[in-house]
Every structure is written in C-alpha cells, then in structure tokens.
Amino acid sequence: MHILVTGFEPFGTDDFNASGAVVSALPANVAGRRLSTAILPVSFDRSGETLCALLAEHRPDALICLGEAGGRAAITPEAMAVNEDHARIPDNDGAQPRAETIISNGPLSLPSGLDAQRITALLAAAGFAAQVSEDAGSFVCNHVAYLAYGQPVPALFIHVPALRPDGGEPGVGRETDPRLASPATHDAKGDLQQLCAAVELVVANL
Template structure:
C-alpha cells in the first residue's frame, strides 16, 4: 500500500496576496497522518495550466498516492466547505491569473456532466464541527479554476479506482478580511488543524455517514 497523500493548493488570485489553500498545504507538507506521508504541490490559478500541473503532481511522486485532496479559497464562504460535486462547466466571473475568462465551456469536452467526491464528506463535516471548527457540506464548487481542478482530478481518477480524491474550499484568512467583507475568517492554524483532521477522517474511513448534510447550495 502506498504511504503517500497528495495535497494541492493554489497560488494567490483575484488581487489577493496570499491564498490559504497553499498556506495550509505547505504547512502540512512532510507531516504524517495515519501512517501516510503528506506531499504538497502548488497549482497555478490559470485555466490553461492548472490541469497539466495537476498531472505533474499526480505522476511525479515515487508511488501513486492513496488519496488526493485539492484545496481552494472561497472568499465568500465562512466555513471549511467539503465539496460534494464537480461539474463539467467553466464559466469564469473574473479573469484567471493569465487574463483568460472562458464562458460556458466544458472542463473535459464530451465528459460526464458531473463527478462525485470519493471522500466521506458528511463524516468530515461532522468531525470538524465536533472539534469546534466551522464546517459544512457544499453542493457546488463554483465554475472557476477550483471546480476545473476538482472535475479534472475526479476525471483522472476514473482510470485509478484505488485512489480516492476530493476538494475542500477554505474561507479567507484574517489578513484577507478587508478584501472579503461579510465572510467569517479563520486563522491559519485553525485551517491547518481542520485539514489535518479532515485527512485523518478520510484515511480512516471510506463509508460516509447516513444523515442530513446541512449542506449549502
């Protein structure tokens, strides 16, 4: 059994100087959870390059990862959002870091309309809430580069059924509060604790909880 878990985070985008998804991934790089070594890779926030960088991360490890967790920033969210569904749509409300703003395009031409996460999303949300961390199950990862990576990851994992994967959106950091008014921020150490716990739950169980999600749309 492989002893590796891959975590990805994004570079800053949309005028922010930092991105908590990469800050958290970088903080976890090299740690071990449930006997698995965590390896972090940064992805560019561009439609043209994000999936090729994901491919390099997936195939550039000494052995295939047991689990892949992609992280992203959702500036309007006030909790750690465990995503359920990736959809085959790119519909950018703002340009990416290369200035591209595709509208109504597929992530994968001819691909399925959507993929579901392979993570125990309700168990992760419940575990985080029990630990005093803000968490929710989310039914939409949006239509920006985060969703593109989530969909692209799950599309690639169709050929690698032994690898589980999913996506979690993080709220802004306190130092980003001025740029994201109205959102509840979460300190970096709490975000790191949340993702460490999420990974622990995901590695220790495959079956999800059978309960209402309390999900956001």
C-alpha cells in the same frame, strides 16, 4: 499511506491565498501518513496539467485539493464538481472562459471519490465550522475539482474561508459565491492554525 495535498497561488489583485498558505504550513507526516504538498496555478489551462504531472510524479494513495471561498465562513468539502468553466473574472493567465465544458462529452457532474459527508461530520464533531457543499462554483477551483474527481485516485476538494493577513478583506476569492455582496473576513494568524489543524484531522482519518 501517501497523500498529496494541493492549494492555490494568489490570484487577481491579492498577494495571499489561504489555501496555499495552509498547504505551505502542513508537516511532512500526519498520524503516520506521508504528505506531499504542491501549489497549483490559478489557471484554467495550466492547473489540470500541473495536477496530472503531480499525480504521475507522486503516485499518492489519496488526493486532497484545497481552494478558498471568500463568501464562506465554514470549511466546505465539495461533494461534487460540474463540467463547466464559467469565469466572472480572468484567471492569472488572463483567460476568462464562458460556459465552456471542461471535458468534451464528459459527465455533467462528478462525485468526490472521498466521502464529503463523512469528512464534514468529522470536522464538525471536532468543533470546526464545517458544511458539506454541492456547489464548487465555476472558476478554477471547480475546474480542478472536476478533473480530480475523474482520476483513479480517491480525491476530495475542500474550500476554506478566504482569510487575509491582519483580518483584511480579500480583493478576490469570491468566485465560488459571486452573488454574495461581501466576503467573510478572518484573522489570518489564528484561523490559519485552525485550518491547518482541520486539514491534518482530515488526513489522519483517511
């Protein structure tokens, strides 16, 4: 089985993105599954193009997309994504769409192609803090999730906490939950290993 796993580059004022760090640390093989990994741009325009090019290049059997959510302390598989871009801050290209549809005349929402409830239960049973989510926000993470869930390959978007080196507070990364006053902070070294183990567990059970 061949699985494509993506994360994101740093964005805004930060020079670190937990999702990209996790993806970069993943091995090439997990439990007999072959992994291809890639880092997506934090760009409304370029992220979808990059994802489609990766799918055409690798032709995976499944797709896992990772993003970070600064207001969450748990790993949150996204059960659905909505057909709307509504940015609180600009992306890395300076674009800041407001209430724009991702795909004209597309469904208002799309469900994940992989079972978010089952994956969440699997993570929780293994001792990871995990909760299923039905709100991927309206920034680039949701944009990618919506496009991924419309692909013929089964896909799941998973938000991970926006950990930072030395437990620092993320300057951005709260776009999924912009109403939260302060993001959760984490020790990057230990939590990065735990997040990698969590993703490997997901991959091993696809």
